[in-house]
Amino acid sequence: MKKNPRKRQIVEAAARTIAEKxxxxSSIKEIAAEAGLPAPGLIHYYFKTKEEILREVVKQSRERYEEEFGDTMPGRSSELFGAEEGAPRKTSDEHGPEWYKLRYEFFAQGLRDATLAGDVSQLLEVGRGGIAGVLDSALLGLGDQERESLSAILLACFDGLALQKLLYPDLDLEKTYGLLETMILDRFPAAE
Structure with missing residues (x-):
């Protein structure tokens, strides 16, 4: 993808269009217009179908997620939700509402399409793995099963709270995350 700027331009335009609409x-014509292409047919030079574009959007999102979580692996931060450099993203504002809207589209389409379900599953796996890395550096004595379960719970919390924030903007995420962190630290000792 890095070698072909036009293809990347189409994928980025598709992500914006799908997140918005x-x-x-979303139509191929709208994606082409968002990408600044003079004719919608040019998309078909790079992608045969809209489904193929969506799969590439999911793939690129997963790769960006992997890069992001590469900064939150063990040793980078001892705070679960804190503002230290390398701490996990904690609010929908940091990613922006469009990022979460796009994720929810992935989830919905993944439930409808078995092929896409595998791609979305990989995206979620990356999220759980990144959270597991943060947990390893932030908490003492987590067993493998506990880390796996807690990572899944936290990913669900982050996605669910972001959805609530989108639909109910007055939700105080700082207080909510503070309570969640307190609950976790009451159960698991923090690393020094």
Whole structure:
């Protein structure tokens, strides 16, 4: 993808369009216009179908997620939700609402399409793995099963709270994350 700027331009335009309008309501014509292409047919030089574009959007999102979590692996931060450099992202504002809207589209489409489900599953696996890395550096004595379960719980919390924030902007995420962190630290000792 890095070698072909036009293909990257199409994928980025598709991500913006799908986040704004939803996958079902996004057309090739709208994606082409967002990408600044003079003719929608040029997209077909790079992608055969809209589904193929969506799969590439999911793939690129997963790769960006991997890069992001590469900064939050063990040894980078001892705070679960804190503001230290390398700490995990903690609010929908840091990623922006469009990022979460796009994720929710991935989830919805992944439930409908078995092929895409595998791609979305990989995206979630990267998220759980990144959270597991943070947990390893932030908490003492986590067993493998506990780390795996807690990573899944936290990923669900982050996605679910971001959804609530999108639909109910007055939700105080700072207080919510503070309570979540307190609950975790009441159960597991923090690393020094």
């Amino acid at each position: 939803g996958y079902e309501s």
